[in-house]
Amino acid sequence: MSELLLETVNLEKRFGAVQASKNLSLRIASGEVHALIGPNGAGKTTVIKQLAGEIRPDSGAIRFDGREITYLPADVRARLGIARSFQITSVFQPLTVEENVSLAVQAHKGHSFRFWRPAAQEPQLVLPARWALERVGLEGRSRVPAAHLSHGERRQLEVGMALAGNPKLLLLDEPMAGMGPGGTVKMTELIMGLKRSLTIVLVEHDMKAVFQLADRITVLVYGEPIATGTPEQIRINPDVRRAYLGDEQA
Amino acid sequence: MRGFIVTAALAALCSISGNIVASAPVKIGMVTTLSTKAGYLGEDIRDGFRLAMDLEGGMLGGVPVELLVDDDGRDPGKGKQIAERFMQRDGVKIMTGIVFSNVAMAVVPKVVRDGVIYISPNAGPSALAGKGCHENYFNVAWQNDNLHEAVGQYATDSGFQNIYLLAPNYPAGKDALQGFKRYYKGNVAGEVYTKLGQSDYAGELAALRAAKPDAVFFFLPGGMGINFIKQYAQAGLNKEIPLMGPAFSFDQRLLKAVGDAAVGVVNGSQWNHDLENDANLLFVEAFEKTYGRMPTLYASQGYDAARLIGSALKQVGGDLSDMSAFRAALRKADFASVRGAFKFGSNQHPVQDIYVREVVRTEAGDITNETRKKVFANHRDAYAAECAM
Amino acid sequence: MLTLQGVEAFYGSSQVLFGVDLQLEAGSVTTLLGRNGMGKTSVVRAIMGILPVHAGVIRFAGREIQLMPSYSIARLGIGMVPEGRQIFPNLTLRENLLAAAANYSGSSEPYDLDHVLTIFPKLGDRLSHFGNQLSGGEQQMLAVARALMINPRVLILDEATEGLAPLIRAEIWRGLNILKQKGQTILVIDKNLDVLLRIADHHHIIENGRVVWSGSSARLAADDALQERYLGV
Amino acid sequence: MNPALSLRKFVLGTGLVVLLLLPILATVAGDPYLITLFSRILIYALAAVSLDLIIGYGGMVSLGHAAFVGIGAYVVGILAFHMQDGSALASWPFELQSSNAVLVVWPAAILISASMAALIGAVSLRTRGMQFIMITLAFAQMLFYLAVSLEVYGGDDGISLWSRNELPLIDLGDDRAFYYICLICLLIFLYLSDRLVFSRFGRVVRGAKVNELRMQSLGFPTYRYKLVCFSIAGAGAGLAGVLMANQSEFVSPSLLHWTHSGELIVMVLLGGMGTLIGPVLGAAAMLLMEEVLSAYTEHWMVFLGPFLIFVVLFAKRGIYGWLSGTGVESE
């Protein structure tokens, strides 16, 4: 493995009576696709939220790119190079596809206290946006309001926005959710294409896609990692099979 | 299609204008408060004014007049806007009607500078009586302090030694207590300013009781007064400590809403329905017949304003081309006021008698005011000297 | 007992059900299988009147119910254990059970508090805890018990074992077995095919908003290719 | 061409021509009051447009916007008071004389309104939704009571100005000149707002309205942008207040009353929020309706109330949306 990009040390998070993260330590190398799997309610999205800075862990630490980021707010982390997509699609519906992406570009091009020039006419926003749209295969739809996109296209746009800032780390929260098989294949190819050029933390239910994409997989149950390893190691791990992959006796 | 609607709307808009009809009647613009809680004040001023016109068959002083009325909603900006409409669109040369001092302060200085005669049927802020007096500004009611001064004098005359004072925290409230203290010589047991528009006075009443005064003077116009008097009685204070105030909290319409709680309260007024003069007998009877209710002092002021205008119109024969003649005619105050003797001082504010009245329950069961005593004769306001006129 | 014919439904402007046909026989345990996002939960929501049905007919107990409001459908005797449990967090466990309790099937031996506690005895210790203080397993048992408290003719369970520890799953399956013995009509959505093959009588597989296969446990168990194609991991 | 777009041009064009020619039309029609009425409409429109910036684009529903109008007006009023009085504005730490010059008073008023908006916004923007509505109301009420208690400046009676502010070459006392000043102010503010909405800054604010969390995860510190937007709106409202004070030559606490804030919201919604032009139409519609209805009945509110409900229930996009047929996206 190459150098370490992201590391979490013993993250703990409780919501009332529910332990959402427990003893959570992850080490993710640069260029790796690291999948988080586990049953619903295992706290996968909670991990993403803690990494993105939307919620703070009760204890533990997060280090990214050699820097402690445990208590940095989300927007600062985004500018450091952490981008995420959301489980429930949350693109900006009233804006066009290109505007959505160029908004994401804008976040990384200095401050936005610029009141005069129409943002739609700034090449330094528009060009990287078009590049990102090409990478996710939406270049033909750039003038369409995001509200008019199909579900699958919105998920593509979601990834495109995450890519637009040229992040070092991409957090993908169920990118295949709600997609038909065709869409899943397309999305898998898309993520495959991103592999190596950046580091990805992937939360996904579609096991086929996970085993195809991931370099390493961590299995969470009740917020606690019960195993980490390559897809092959995970596939044969008896604990994992019992807890998640569905090989049980009633 | 929609384009057509837009055009039509614009056309309709333009048609709002251009309705100036050259007509004989003299137009009088009445900016008054008809909506909000204080709406009944403006209603009475308007009805009093209309009564005077109706009695002359739509004329004042034999001259046909047209009364334009609009509601300022107690909002100075709105009042100002209406006044401008009256002046600019309707070409009004005579205005009246404003109930509240803050609206008057917004409207009056500007309109009198623009050559309109303004006759105040109610508000009489000190600024307009003193330094800010103007030849086009006449007040036919009182200067704001007058009624408070009368009660102050009454308190002194009656030998009260320790009086508790209460008014809302705004200029008229401060002026009121100032006016009272100008003629009251005893000790002030407490001076409390309440929130403007306050509805519950439990806190003030408790403090008041604790201060053990031998009387209470309060100025709380409109609904605030109703609340205060009711709560004063409920706290049992009306049996222990006499209450006094200006007429504003004891007009006939408020008394209906206050009920027995007000009985026994002494209040200062320049007018009462039982004043024995011919003009008043006629007015009270006609008002009751026309509107089915007893007139208030506001109605009397509206009526007097109309009669004053009528007297002056008569003298100039309805010709307003020479304003100085009209002004001179107004200054004579050549009309029979419902309050008896009436004339203008140097600042064109009333020089008049002021009485104290007492709220009583009549044999018929009505609650009303009875005139008790004339406190001032030919009383002048305190600001006339500051007026350069 | 419950039949769906050509049911179509939309979320906003995107269609999720493209003509679903489905039958549920009285006293049977029937499953609805399929991968995530294929429309299983949408079927349940359409039956319950939560998701408006644009075309097609849903019949229950001899009446067309596709246009009825949710509460009327429930009163006809359909009880739902929704995906994600949807326990009322601000009610105690006891209140969760009692809030809507009724006897819509007109059963002579209706489920009441004591009765459902015999099926899920673990709930008995937690009666005064609020919904948000319960563990996932307890919430799930409560969700089943809560649906039973309205004495439904048909009980629908949507992913009732997802995210639960094996022991607790076993507890839920045990409860379902008891209900099955008592003749309760049940529609189950779940991923644990092994268990379902044993408990259920009849299966439907849904793919992209259509039922693409229906048949008995024996047929499904025998067809590995079918399992791999539609349900494989 | 897109029909909505051509209609937008038609409304803009016709409206602009009418507004430009209004003083002439009024003179021809022999009704100078129209000039006064339309000056007032322009001023309210300015306040409503500034409110639209935060409500329609920023998603910040403020029920205290009249406070900033009031502040702008009070700056004019207080300076005028000291001019009339001949007293110094401040004697400590240094002697500061008052002024009556547009070029001094107006920028000062705008600056002070914007700073107060920044102050109030800094606190209020910690909340959102219903709480934001109420906290902005709370601050406006505090300022209202503060104004009532400013005894020196007339308290509840307010301040009467003896003349309008002074500008070299132009006599603001002339209603026509003043009308054009109002028109210019509105047009400039509209143009600036239009630029702003489509600039980088505007995009961030619009994005934050749709999904603030998402904006943060993209890397935008949204709080700062919303605060600046709130202050800009405060500046616009302050300018409206300046004009209002000059037009009526009077300033009083009633300007800050919460019902005025409510009225401004009504104008924005009635006209169509998030459209900039909509609030102008809304302000015109409200004031004209008031003018016309109140001429027919003193109980005109009994019609206005149900009318507003009707607008909410059946004409969601307001007048502007209704004019453009299908309605417009909140773009």
Add this chain to the structure above:
Amino acid sequence: MLLFLEQLLNGLQLGVMLFLMSAGLTLVFGIMRVINLAHGSLYMVGAYVAATVFLHSGSFILGLLAAITAAGLVGMLVELLVLRRLYGRDHLDQVLATFGLILFFNELTVIIWGRQPLFMDVPDLLSGTIEVIPGAPYPSYRLAIILAGILVAAFLYLLFNHTRLGMQIRAGASNREMIAALGVNIKLLNTLVFGLGALLAGLAGAMAGPILAVESGMGESILILTFVVIVIGGIGSIRGALIAALMVGMVETLGGFMLPALLRLFLPAATADGAGASLASMSVYMLMAVVLVLRPHGLFPVHD
């Protein structure tokens, strides 16, 4: 000290009144997520109907009963005709529509009852004073208000915590879909809840009748305070409404009484009185601003 105790009692009484108003409003907001500015109008309807019935029958109790019935019915009518269409809509729409309702109701009362305030007196039984605190006779009517408030709070507590209807209402507040799927007619329940809130507002209005001027627009002053209360308490929380109502009642009463006294310690009397009165009128809003800065969702947040 005596005075202070009496002021506490006054604060309590105002708090109780505010609680009656805010309980209904917070219920409606908590369950239907709808901002109802017209809540004050229902208070006004209560006061007007109570005063009218009182004037014609002379019976306070009859007036009270008529008031709560009328307010409840008007409330349900408003819910059916207008508010039901606003559930799930933007708060802004709700503000505008219910602002329209305020204008309508205010003007309607003027048309029906005229501009003159109506008269309503305390019932004879409660017209006297009682010395709860020795040396400080307190109006028995105000004590009755406090009692009524306590009874209503107890009633609401029992209704919500110990009846099935209450459980269903609470369940509906957290998850409408689910409670409907269990066979509860949530729409009807919403209308009833709205009616209950309106009824409480009507009760408050009727009880305020003998103390306050019954006039058009009387709803607005208490409406704003009511909103302050529910925002401080945490929107949707009845318990929060109770505590915040008492807080606001105390601050409002004690502020007006103590602030001038406090300022007199280091300012000349006249200045202190004026400044104190100004500060007192702002104090409630300051309280709200401080609470919201520290706890943006209020003291007892129900929903995030």
